[in-house]
Amino acid sequence: PDTIVDINDRVFLGNTIAGHFYGINLGANFKGFDFSMLWQGVGDVQKINGHRRNLEGNGFGPNKSVTVLNRWTPENTDTDLPRYIYNNPAGNDRISDRWVEDASFVRLRNIQLGYTLPTNVLSKIGASSLRMFVDASNILTITNYSGLDPENDDNPVPAIYRFGINASF
Numbered sequence: 383p384d385t386i387v388d389i390n391d392r393v394f395l396g397n398t399i400a401g402h403f404y405g406i407n408l409g410a411n412f413k414g415f416d417f418s419m420l421w422q423g424v425g426d427v428q429k430i431n432g433h434r435r436n437l438e439g440n441g442f443g444p445n446k447s448v449t450v451l452n453r454w455t456p457e458n459t460d461t462d463l464p465r466y467i468y469n470n471p472a473g474n475d476r477i478s479d480r481w482v483e484d485a486s487f488v489r490l491r492n493i494q495l496g497y498t499l500p501t502n503v504l505s506k507i508g509a510s511s512l513r514m515f516v517d518a519s520n521i522l523t524i525t526n527y528s529g530l531d532p533e534n535d536d537n538p539v540p541a542i543y544r545f546g547i548n549a550s551f
Contacts, residue, residue: 395428395478395479395482396482397426397427397428400424400425400486402424402426403423403424404422405422405491406420406421407420414497414498414500415497416494416496416497417494417496419493419494420490420491420492420493421488422489422491423486423487424486426486427485427486427532428483428484429483429485430481430482431481431483431528431535434447434481434528434529435477437449438450439474440466440474440475484525485525485527486526487523487533489522490523491520492519494516495516496513497515498512498513509550509551512547513548514545516545517543517544518544519542519544520540520541520542521541521543
């Protein structure tokens with residue numbers, strides 16, 4: 383009500399501790415084939431997108447986001463990106479709700495398909511068991527977060543693809 387923006391106008395933004403965690407593990411076997419998948423997610427979590435802040439902010443550096451091409455200028459007034467100004471007196475790139483994003487997500491943590499050879503085939507090759515499989519981890523993340531990874535932008539989880547053979551003789 384005092385029309386002055388100052389320290390008294392600060393509010394808590396976001397919540398970096400997830401409100402809920404969930405997951406589901408599914409599996410099936412049929413005629414020597416086995417299949418499993420694990421989904422995991424978190425909800426009701428918000429965080430500052432620091433990489434976006436660095437790439438769109440006024441700070442110096444060799445890299446900027448292509449979105450800065452749509453900054454406010456006298457010719458481009460229909461934008462939500464503030465103008466670029468050296469030593470920005472308005473502090474447009476300070477921590478604010480501009481950088482806070484919904485970091486809720488659901489991720490396919492693991493998916494695996496395998497095949498175990500039947501015993502009549504195993505006896506012919508002298509093995510007691512033989513299973514072949516393909517496996518992938520972290521290959522799909524569903525989120526509205528625009529950063530690299532809703533869990534950790536600095537160390538995003540890698541997608542991993544594997545294949546293997548388990549054998550006993």
